[in-house]
Amino acid sequence: MAELIVISTLNGVLFGMLLFLLSSGLTVIFSMMGVLNFAHASFYMLGAFFGYQLTRWIGFWPALVIAPLLVGVVGMGVERYGLRNTHKHGHVAELLLTFGLAFAIEEIVSMIWGKSPVDYRVPAVLDFPAFTVFSTNYPAYKIFMLVVSVVIFIALLVTLKRTRVGLIVQAALTHPSMVGHLGHNVGRVFMLVFGVGSALAGLAGVIAGPSLVTQSDMAAYLGPILFVVIVFGGLGSLPGAFIASLLIGLIQTFAVALNGSLASVFGPLDPSLGPSPLTDIWNVTIAQIAPILPYLLLVLVLIFRPMGLLGTRES
Amino acid sequence: MRRLIVAATAALTVLGGAASAQESIKIGYIDPLSGGGASVGEGGLKTFQYLADELNAKGGILGHKVEIVPLDNKTNPQESLVQAQKAVDAGVHYITQGNGSSVGAALEDFVTKHNSRNPGKEVLYFNYAAVDPSMTNEKCSYWHFRWDANSDIKMEALTNYMKGQQSIKKVYLINMDYSFGQSVRTAARKMLGEKRPDIQLVGDELHPMLKVTDFSPYIAKIKASGADTVVTGNWGQDFALLLKAAADAGLKVNWYTYYAGGAGGPTAIKQTGLENQVFQISEGVPNSGNKAAMDFEKDFRAKTGISVWYPRAVNEMRMFKAAAEKANSIDPVKVAAALEGVKFDVFDGGEGFMRKDDHQFFQPIYISSFGSLADKAKEPFDEENTGWGWHIVSKIDTAQTMLPTTCNMKRP
Numbered sequence: 001m002a003e004l005i006v007i008s009t010l011n012g013v014l015f016g017m018l019l020f021l022l023s024s025g026l027t028v029i030f031s032m033m034g035v036l037n038f039a040h041a042s043f044y045m046l047g048a049f050f051g052y053q054l055t056r057w058i059g060f061w062p063a064l065v066i067a068p069l070l071v072g073v074v075g076m077g078v079e080r081y082g083l084r085n086t087h088k089h090g091h092v093a094e095l096l097l098t099f100g101l102a103f104a105i106e107e108i109v110s111m112i113w114g115k116s117p118v119d120y121r122v123p124a125v126l127d128f129p130a131f132t133v134f135s136t137n138y139p140a141y142k143i144f145m146l147v148v149s150v151v152i153f154i155a156l157l158v159t160l161k162r163t164r165v166g167l168i169v170q171a172a173l174t175h176p177s178m179v180g181h182l183g184h185n186v187g188r189v190f191m192l193v194f195g196v197g198s199a200l201a202g203l204a205g206v207i208a209g210p211s212l213v214t215q216s217d218m219a220a221y222l223g224p225i226l227f228v229v230i231v232f233g234g235l236g237s238l239p240g241a242f243i244a245s246l247l248i249g250l251i252q253t254f255a256v257a258l259n260g261s262l263a264s265v266f267g268p269l270d271p272s273l274g275p276s277p278l279t280d281i282w283n284v285t286i287a288q289i290a291p292i293l294p295y296l297l298l299v300l301v302l303i304f305r306p307m308g309l310l311g312t313r314e315s
Numbered sequence: 316m317r318r319l320i321v322a323a324t325a326a327l328t329v330l331g332g333a334a335s336a337q338e339s340i341k342i343g344y345i346d347p348l349s350g351g352g353a354s355v356g357e358g359g360l361k362t363f364q365y366l367a368d369e370l371n372a373k374g375g376i377l378g379h380k381v382e383i384v385p386l387d388n389k390t391n392p393q394e395s396l397v398q399a400q401k402a403v404d405a406g407v408h409y410i411t412q413g414n415g416s417s418v419g420a421a422l423e424d425f426v427t428k429h430n431s432r433n434p435g436k437e438v439l440y441f442n443y444a445a446v447d448p449s450m451t452n453e454k455c456s457y458w459h460f461r462w463d464a465n466s467d468i469k470m471e472a473l474t475n476y477m478k479g480q481q482s483i484k485k486v487y488l489i490n491m492d493y494s495f496g497q498s499v500r501t502a503a504r505k506m507l508g509e510k511r512p513d514i515q516l517v518g519d520e521l522h523p524m525l526k527v528t529d530f531s532p533y534i535a536k537i538k539a540s541g542a543d544t545v546v547t548g549n550w551g552q553d554f555a556l557l558l559k560a561a562a563d564a565g566l567k568v569n570w571y572t573y574y575a576g577g578a579g580g581p582t583a584i585k586q587t588g589l590e591n592q593v594f595q596i597s598e599g600v601p602n603s604g605n606k607a608a609m610d611f612e613k614d615f616r617a618k619t620g621i622s623v624w625y626p627r628a629v630n631e632m633r634m635f636k637a638a639a640e641k642a643n644s645i646d647p648v649k650v651a652a653a654l655e656g657v658k659f660d661v662f663d664g665g666e667g668f669m670r671k672d673d674h675q676f677f678q679p680i681y682i683s684s685f686g687s688l689a690d691k692a693k694e695p696f697d698e699e700n701t702g703w704g705w706h707i708v709s710k711i712d713t714a715q716t717m718l719p720t721t722c723n724m725k726r727p
Contacts, residue, residue: 004539007564011531115349115387116357117552129565136538137565212528213552217350221526256522256532257539287536288492291523 003134008253010133014142016249017149021204022222023229023241024156025197031173031236032193034091035083038098041223042105043198047071047205048214049113052120060123068203075198079191102219110216117215145207152200153242160238169193173236228294232301234311243309248294255290339380340645342367342441343402343410345395345422348387351525352414354578355551359413359443359628360385361619366632376636379645390414390525392421399425403438408647411441411631413463414551415524416495419445426458430727437647441635443628446573447494448502451673455722458647460654460674462627462634466495466548466573468718469596469680470502472711473546473571476594476682478510483569487518487542489533491553496521499548499573517542525553530560537566544569555579562587570594575685576624576705581698584685590703591686599626599663600683600705601696608663612696622698626662630676634659634669648727667713673722680716682709 026040050070054063078101086093121127122141129137160166172179172189180186212218229248233240262282263269269282301308344363347356360383367381375381384407386398395418402410412422419442426440442450442461446469451461464472477483488503490496500519507514517540522533534557537545545568549557554574561568562583570593575584584593601612601622612623623629635650638657642649656671667678683705688694697704 001539004535007535007538008532011529011535015529110349116353129563132565135565136535137563139563142563213556215350215353218528221528253532257536259518288521291526 003136004257006133007136007138008257009250010138010142010146012250012253013246014146014149014249015253016246017146017153018204018208019225019229019249020242020245021149021152022201022226023233023245024153024238025200026226027230027233027236027238027241028169028173029194029197030230032169032176033083033094033190035094035098036227037197038095038223039078039101039105040098040197040201041219041226042102043071043075043201044205044208044222045109045216045219046074046105047202048120048209048218049109049118049205050202051206051209052113052118052214055120055123064203064206067206068199071202071205072195072199075202076191076195078198079194083194084187084190102223106216106219113216115216117213120209120214122210141211145211148203148207152203156200156238225294228298231298231308232294234308237308237310240308240310248297251293251297252290255293256287258286261285337378337380339382340376340409341382341384341402341405341407343384343386343399343407345386345388345398345402345410345412345418346414347390348385350389351552352390354555355414356387356390358578358621358624361621362615362623362625362628363411363632365615365619366629370632370636376639377643377645381632388412388418390418392418395421396425399438403429403436408437408645409439409441409635411443411628413442413444413625413628415493416445416447416450416498417493419450420447420454420494423450423454423456423459427456430458437651439647439651441631443625443631445495447498449494449498451675452721455673455720455724457674457724457726458651460651460669460676462631462676464598464678464680464716465675465718466498467502468716469573470499470506471718472680472682472709472716473594473596474503474506474510475711476709477507477544477571480569483511483514483544485515485517485540485542485544487520487537487540487545487568488516489518489520489522489537489545489547489549489557491524491549492521493524496524496548499546503546522553525551527553528556530557531564533557534560534564534566537561537568538564542568544571546571548573550574550577552579555583558583558587558593568592572596576600576622576698578621579699581685581701581703585699585701585703589685591684591706593685594682594708595685595705596680596682597626598630598661598678598680599623600681600707601698602688602694602704602706603663603681604693605662605664609695611662616696622696627676627678629662630659630667630678633662665713670720672724673720674724675720677713677716679713680711681707682711683707 022044026037029037047067050067051063054067082097083094086097126141126144128140130140130143131138168184172186176186229244230241233244261284269279344360346359347353363383367383370381386402388395388398399410399422422440426438430437440459444463446463446466448465448467451465488500490500554577572595575593575595615623638650638653639645642653654669658666658668661667661678665679667676669676685705686703688704694704
């Protein structure tokens with residue numbers, strides 16, 4: 001049992017940190033520009049495919065740096081030539097733009113790399129068991145993923161809280177016109193933030209690609225969970241996104257590990273009732289409903305605390 | 316010059332006329348070509364295209380060329396119905412599908428309804444891998460033919476073999492959460508309970524189908540349960556990733572599987588170092604020792620770059636040709652009648668037959684294990700360049716695979 005708890009905690013934290021790499025960019029972009037970027041998970045996918053392609057050409061380590069930068073450039077292009085032009089037509093136009101972009105990116109990716117998974121492997125130097133807990137090996141690559149995400153998390157925190165750039169970004173979050181009046185180029189701040197946000201998503205893709213599966217529908221799998229994370233944490237709140245990411249990561253992993261069902265709590269139904277939809281519900285285990293738990297949380301949060309865990313406003 | 320053009324035009328007209336007189340037979344291949352099932356779906360497509368080329372090289376079926384029409388169903392029953400309708404509208408009278416019994420059941424229902432509403436425009440459904448037993452039992456249809464042994468038959472054979480393995484003490488079941496996975500789980504529980512009541516069932520897991528990308532939470536659970544053996548019907552990505560996670564965690568157990576040989580499976584087994592600990596049940600293996608099959612395998616690998624993973628697809632296409640020739644027609648109604656009860660020498664040797672009562676094909680099946688190849692002359696074929704290949708550990712003759720059916724078939 002202890003073994004299961006340790007391994008599940010590690011896996012949960014890892015998945016949570018990965019979610020945070022993605023949701024941090026998404027939530028900052030949202031609070032600054034008021035746009036829910038539907039294409040955010042697509043940047044994650046682009047990161048994975050760029051990472052795969054560059055790994056083949058020049059190796060994993062250069063790819064780890066270059067691929068996120070490329071994704072960042074793509075992101076900045078989207079902001080500069082897409083969102084900025086649609087901004088004057090209001091949020092709905094911007095929302096639709098990112099929505100369409102998500103589909104376009106998926107189609108382009110499947111046109112270039114095909115629809116089945118690509119062979120994106122863990123680099124040989126990291127392909128060994130890092131340590132053994134009880135009798136289970138924990139792969140070094142997963143530890144590497146964890147380290148990268150923690151480092152990025154700290155760097156992000158320091159930048160936002162302790163530097164001038166962070167100060168301007170924070171100011172632009174709440175008072176964009178005031179920042180503009182003070183002589184800062186708000187448009188450029190937006191573009192840079194969008195670029196950094198996409199680059200973070202790209203980085204998540206590069207490191208998650210070999211461990212999870214790199215294929216053209218990976219964005220569609222992760223996208224909905226991201227929205228759960230940022231709504232749950234409170235739209236625009238970075239600490240909220242952090243807590244929500246870890247929580248959702250842990251919930252999903254631990255739910256899989258649990259076997260409890262209504263039947264195990266209240267005892268089996270009277271067999272004379274025969275098979276019915278009720279027996280199905282009665283016997284379904286927590287592990288089986290693990291995939292829908294985050295969405296259940298989303299619904300509950302929206303009902304009881306619409307601003308999310310640490311959110312400040314209700315929209 | 317002008318005369319030459321006239322002659323050429325005339326020749327072209329004649330040729331064109333000849334081609335349209337012998338209309339091609341279109342087979343709608345409805346399987347996943349994107350998403351989690353794509354790796355197996357693409358392998359199947361290559362197989363059917365190779366088989367069509369093979370038939371066409373020998374003059375096709377009754378002079379008609381065979382053409383495979385690929386249709387991506389994303390392993391989704393609703394999408395499959397859309398694709399099936401699209402195929403029918405394009406003049407397809409034969410559809411073939413294998414991946415996912417949820418899809419299979421929907422298609423079976425589709426052809427039954429379509430054929431009762433559109434007499435004279437019948438469509439046949441050739442099933443090469445959807446093995447939910449209900450498709451040839453309570454839900455059986457005259458218009459459906461299945462070439463793969465159904466899930467109960469496979470589990471019967473697998474548990475008969477497990478019965479003799481005294482080292483098995485604790486079994487863990489992990490399956491995909493849909494009709495097929497559930498039938499594997501039910502059959503395994505029932506049959507193991509009868510044949511080896513001393514075996515302890517330490518886990519029974521159903522996970523979302525083709526959606527899990529990291530199986531490590533499940534592997535942690537298997538490990539914690541203390542299981543020495545895992546039984547799974549997982550296929551495609553769900554098998555390869557399960558084994559990959561097991562390899563990462565260093566889980567060393569015996570695996571009794573339906574589809575370990577699918578794309579990515581062999582590589583993952585080799586990585587785990589589970590020599591001769593992964594068993595698979597199938598109607599044939601590349602190193603079967605049958606000369607004709609091994610020659611076919613060699614040529615197939617050279618042309619497609621993959622192994623023959625569907626000997627049943629070979630049987631399907633060859634029997635289709637034989638039935639059409641017997642009926643002297645490519646009319647689906649006549650072909651269906653000709654397929655019923657027919658006996659056929661199967662790809663890996665031995666006799667199989669298509670049972671009239673439920674349209675289930677019976678054939679010899681084999682349990683094989685995966686490991687290094689000692690004698691390269693006898694066993695020349697490895698899988699996915701791992702250097703390891705399948706060895707037969709047990710053969711089950713056609714007669715022993717016959718399970719009764721509850722099918723009450725409505726005939727036209």
